[in-house]
Amino acid sequence: MLLRIRIATDSRRESESSAVKIKDCLEQNVGFRLISLISLALNLDENFFTKIGALDSPVGFLRLLHYPGEIPESKKGSYGASAHSDYVMITLLVTDGVPGLQICREKDRSPQLWEDVHHVEGALIVNIGDMMERWTNCTFRSTVHRVVAVGQERYSAAFFLNPNYDCVVECLESCCSETSPPRFPPIKSGDYLMEQIRVAYSR
Numbered sequence: 001m002l003l004r005i006r007i008a009t010d011s012r013r014e015s016e017s018s019a020v021k022i023k024d025c026l027e028q029n030v031g032f033r034l035i036s037l038i039s040l041a042l043n044l045d046e047n048f049f050t051k052i053g054a055l056d057s058p059v060g061f062l063r064l065l066h067y068p069g070e071i072p073e074s075k076k077g078s079y080g081a082s083a084h085s086d087y088v089m090i091t092l093l094v095t096d097g098v099p100g101l102q103i104c105r106e107k108d109r110s111p112q113l114w115e116d117v118h119h120v121e122g123a124l125i126v127n128i129g130d131m132m133e134r135w136t137n138c139t140f141r142s143t144v145h146r147v148v149a150v151g152q153e154r155y156s157a158a159f160f161l162n163p164n165y166d167c168v169v170e171c172l173e174s175c176c177s178e179t180s181p182p183r184f185p186p187i188k189s190g191d192y193l194m195e196q197i198r199v200a201y202s203r
């Protein structure tokens with residue numbers, strides 16, 4: 001199981017440093033190791049997702065982000081990234097330590113409560129994605145997050161890990177019962193991603 005990435009960086013050191021940190025993580029198979037831990041937490045074999053073939057040809061996307069520090073008066077109060085959850089299995093996120101990232105623990109609650117994600121030097125931020133939420137029938141909820149503008153330039157790098165496009169994401173047996181039936185129909189990972197991207201770009 002090998003994931004190859006080549007990082008095309010721009011000339012900005014901060015951006016490069018976040019990207020290099022993510023690359024180090026990937027070289028140490030951090031994403032797959034986290035998925036093994038999630039499997040164990042679900043009382044599954046630690047290689048469950050490998051054994052079902054979900055990671056035969058995993059699909060990764062790397063997003064390098066730059067949030068400008070200066071915000072025009074007309075855009076004050078606007079977000080660097082509006083509230084969303086990632087479509088994926090899991091996301092690995094490295095930031096340059098500038099604040100702005102917030103999470104909402106209880107996404108179904110109204111009004112939503114937002115908490116700052118404090119920077120921990122050397123630590124990686126891991127988001128559970130929507131596909132993992134579907135697989136686990138909401139045992140693992142996907143993390144709703146946003147980035148608010150804090151008037152400081154900010155760099156981050158996000159690596160999105162997905163199963164093979166032809167992998168069927170369906171409720172795990174251990175995550176449903178008569179009283180808790182599957183909440184989502186089975187769907188191929190590639191179809192799910194394409195649909196989410198289509199919806200996002202048609203807004």
Ligand SMILES: O=C(O)CCC(=O)C(=O)O
Pocket residue numbers: 063065081086093095101145147155156157158
């Ligand atoms: O920049 C960040 O800290 C978060 C980025 C993010 O949520 C995303 O790219 O999906």
Ligand SMILES: [Fe+2]
Pocket residue numbers: 084085086145
């Ligand atoms: Fe995100």
